[in-house]
Amino acid sequence: MRIVRFFVRLFAVIGFLLVAGAVAVVVLAVRHEPALPDAVVLELDLTKPLAESESGRIGSFFEHQTTLREVLDALDGGRRDPKVKGVLARFSDDSIGFAQTQELRAAIERFRASGRFAVAFAEEYGGGGPGNRSYLLASAFDEVWLQPLGTLGITGLSVELPFARDAFDQMGVQPQFAQREEYKSFADTFTKSGMTPANREMMEALVADLTNQLVEGIASSRRLAPAAVRAAMDNAPLLSREALDRKLVDRLGYADEARDEALKRAGAGAELVEPFDYLSVAGGPHDAGPTIALIHAVGTITGGKSEKPALGEVAAGSETIVEAIEEAADDPEVRAILFRIDSGGGSVSASEAIRRALVKARQNGKPVIASMGDAAASGGYWIALAADRIVASPATVTGSIGVVAGKFGVASLSDKLGVHWDRVQSARNAGMWSPVRPFDDGGTERLNAILDDTYANFLQRVAESRRMSPDQARNVAKGRVWTGAQARELGLVDELGGQDQALTLARTAAGLSPDAAVTLTPFPPPKSVTDQLMELMSGRGELVGALAAVAELRPLLAQLRPLVAAVQGDGVQARMPAMTLER
Structure with a gap:
């Protein structure tokens, strides 16, 4: 066979x-055009999510997946290029994360400050769903277009949390989890029927702070009073004429009209050019000078290799990330490491392996600057603690300093199905993790001992890294999730900003001037098409046809992640709670 x-x-x-x-x-x-036109208008498609790093999937050979870094580089390079006259961006719903939105807003503001124009267009900002983040980003453009009969969905923020305890009771499934401490609400999804007072307090504070950031950002960009923005939210979704009357959009028109207007502003012979095509010809802004290593930790932190499957969630594998860190640390050309994190946590042991590799890199003379994306919480914060400096966007979801572990008991379900179990064991706790028997006193004692020891080590690392007393570390921990802005006030991060600010700190840490030219090199390098084809031949690669077929399943899978992760049971977990904003 x-x-x-x-x-x-x-x-x-x-x-x-x-x-x-x-x-x-x-x-x-x-x-791949051999040359750029004399007048360039950068064309951004912001209707789809922006990947934090290149996909490494063979399907990307046929359909390029735009990355956040690619858009930032095109805007950064374009504002210094006399051929680039402006940017035209198309928007839709809230497909881009809050922290990414803030990074892009800052990039657009720098682009406009160079004397170039920025035009935003959408058929609808949100449509059948919220358009808060898409409009927040669009408001940073100097001209905001909305199609007639379109709506402006700045409906404000909400958080929805699933609680499945009653469903498990009906099935005969017994969730047995323990966590440290009261705000560590990851397991509440399985063990509770609603929010605990601590969980509600935390979520209300998160929504309030993120709403303030949303309102202040729109008010500042549109030169409106915050009260006027809040009034618009209370009446949203707004009809196109209502949005125009409230001065939230500048023009009502269609996509072709917005495109023609942008090209007209750019001058004779102007053409639209996508970021990938622009960078392919013009080169990136970080392609020359001393090397800064760019390493990503994106997705659930696990042991083994990083994975970006067509079906399921991206995994930040400790083996892949540790190898990348070690290669960068051993490379004499590398002056510093920019460590980009977008993770809600995962395995404690995998997180500790990554943290240790970063510590060794620093001991080897490589400064490490951590840049937090949309999330760097729990295990994601654990790995950030090894950095010299931590930079977060104001809307980054971080903290969640706590641990959780447990299992699902299916003994009652098994009995209902007529399946009965018997056992033989050689030691007291040999069947501790078995799903067909609950924790006994010995298993409960061992579980609590593991959690207490892991949590104590987490707190110690926070205290040492952030120069806090043990009591101070515990007061900001307890499993509580913070925004980046709140974390900055609490001393959990050093500065607010995106990758641009983190790169400035990396230059300084490497002994370079803050604006020195550098080569930003990804570790590990993206896989070539040849490598991907070899994986396909060996049976380890993805089937190209499956990529499109499973794309529609991703929203459902996102909702099922907490259950899947808990069933997999990869030891003690440092995870943030599952929450869905604005749905």
């Missing part, structure tokens, strides 16, 4: 290579 499978894969790859070769010729001919 192995030889049969080999030849099946071989012929499949040969056929794929023939198709890929033909497509490559067309793609390269169409996408």
